[in-house]
Amino acid sequence: MRDLSEELLAWYDVNARTMPWRVDPVDSKAGKRPDPYFIWMSEVMLQQTTVAAVKEYFRKFTTIWPTVHDLAAAEDADVMAAWAGLGYYARARNLLKCARVVVNDHGGAFPDSYDTLLTLPGVGPYTAAAVASIAFNRKATVLDGNVERVMARMHDIHDPLPGVKPVLMQYAETFTPNGRAGDYAQAVMDLGATICTPKNPACGICPWRDPCAARVAGTAAELPKKTPKKKTPIRLGYVYVARRDDGAWLLETRPEKGLLGGMLAFPSSDWSDDPTPDPPIDTEWIDSGYEARHTFTHFHLRLKIMTADVANPTSPDRGHFVNHNEFSPTALPTAMRKVFDLIPRRDATIENKAR
Template identity: 60%
Template sequence: MPWRIGPADRATGQRPDPYRVWLSEVMLQQTTVAAVRDYFRRFTARWPDVAALAAAPDEDVMGEWAGLGYYARARNLLKCARAVVSQHHGHFPSTREGLLGLPGIGPYTAAAIAAIAFDEPAVVVDGNVERVMARLHLVETPLPPAKAELIALAAALTPDHRPGDYAQAVMDLGATICTPRNPACGICPWAQPCAARAAGVQGELPRKLAKAAKPLRTGVAYLARRADGAWLLERRPDQGLLGGMLGWPGSDWAASPADQPPLAADWRDPGAEVRHTFTHFHLHLALRIAEVPLDAAPERGFFLPSADFRPSALPTVMRKAYDIARSIL
């Protein structure tokens, strides 16, 4: 992992860069290591330190983030970088409590940065650690009610010496050996004291409360291309889903969205829709496509010249719509 400083490197005097630790932890929220690795390399090549990121234009950062999802993280990334520069002279606070005062940093991320970058014996508990603790101690209480108990169990094991190495080791144990399905107990260093293995229920833990089915929302997106190749776009409000991102003008995403075209045009139904799943709902997005003259005057949004339009800067759901429109227009 390009953000890691291993024990051998640390023995030679190398220290983890708090900026890289923070960036990796934010990127890894709700995302896999495989998906994050290339994004992390591009970010750190373009913005090698927190001051460089803080000075970056919002649209550049959001464009690089496109495809990682959970776009509130990208907005908070910029807010946090700018707070570190303006309030802490470009240096991350070295304690969990200090880190919690920064935008977008919650208890887990603060503990991870404090432990890995600053050797504070903070208790780092992600989903992997929850699973290891539930199995090691045979915790039958389902998640999320079991969270407090699992954190307390993790705290009892957190050492004062090399807490960052320990935190990463336990997370890696859960990610690679104590996996959700078919854990590799035969090579697990904690196989002998594992109470769940002794009971033969390691594959069943941690238990989880049944999730409610995700509701279905629908909407309409309007994709208009002007005669000179410019596309009609609008920037979504800073607050809310896909906040601050460029996208196609459209309806609200609701059970029965209202049809509200952003300008008068000969709108066509391409006979295809976008289907996308967010954290809390499924979305079916109907499309309307039109070619419009140079003097078209939209009531919403603005025309972005083709030279400035980057499909890669669109969030995934909007890029899916573009891919359909591009095959028709």
């Protein structure tokens, strides 16, 4: 394979996207490296998440916790609350674990080798390669969804993902240059994000237009092939919103493992085809008539919102009351935020009623 990285890097020098954690290619070529903590933070946030969604969270996290030492010393609940809304909450739990490992086992400095990075919590093959190359300019090959797509098209590969992934990795490694490792990694991902897009790829302005086998074959837009996924089922459930007469809210911290693990939430029943009512307090519950709808990765959820007013004191069977002035709905994951937004209020209108 002829060395095509030069063309791509020349394209990147002109077209590099601007991101809060990124060092401009001009500065990068002059030897400037970004803060490994920032690169690691951004890469974890970017896992299965768009750049647009990440920017605001990146700014928030690096403002509150400017160094890995600050993050390692943070309270778990504060980190989970700050992550609320970004999704895939295991990332937040592993982010904190990883910060503590870096501080306790690595003297507060991120390791610069792929193999050692790979041992860190929440750091897999992609993130290890991204941090090694972008933060430390070490030769490593990133293989994310963008690179998979670019490689499948460059070689006109019609075998479906994820099975063909090892083959795509081999091609990706062949393309990876010895110099400018970080810039190259970002360049190939930028290419996938802006030119070699999933739909309507802009082959006409692609720096790899000429050597691209799929463009020649006219198959670029239909690659990469993927094994079909089954459709998402609908699950039902009851969610319980109890309000104490002093204004306190009944909330619970969900178990570490599983859906919305470690996140603050209103208590609820099981979520299934036929959920069993499971109120967290033995009291009179009122069906609000509202239903919160939310779609997770693998199912649609409809939660019937039950409400109750209780006296102070009241001991719930599970969960705990949080004082009104200490409760911020921004700390809730989006599914629960939707519940909060639907709770009957004076200004609620009949139009909000679920059908």
